[in-house]
Amino acid sequence: MSVIIPLKEIEVDNFKEFCILFNIKTKKNAGNDGTDEELIIEELEKNKNENWIVNYIYNSSIDGYFKLQLLK
Numbered sequence: 001m002s003v004i005i006p007l008k009e010i011e012v013d014n015f016k017e018f019c020i021l022f023n024i025k026t027k028k029n030a031g032n033d034g035t036d037e038e039l040i041i042e043e044l045e046k047n048k049n050e051n052w053i054v055n056y057i058y059n060s061s062i063d064g065y066f067k068l069q070l071l072k
Helices: 015-021 036-044
Strands: 008-012 051-057 065-071
Touching (some): 015 036, 036 051
Antiparallel strands (some): 051 065
16 A cells, blocks of 8 residues: 655635635635635646645534645
């Protein structure tokens, strides 16, 4: 069995928090222009040199969050 260890791991609650963390200037809003997940993936795909995994982690005590993992 192989284990993949990410180079970087980040947790964000939504697209707005993601944009702040990654210093992204955009006029897109989750709900109007797509879901949080779709917009996060769209922004991450702009950098072709990085491979990211995006997972939504459901937590019943909070609404949930996105775990972003950068791979080699």
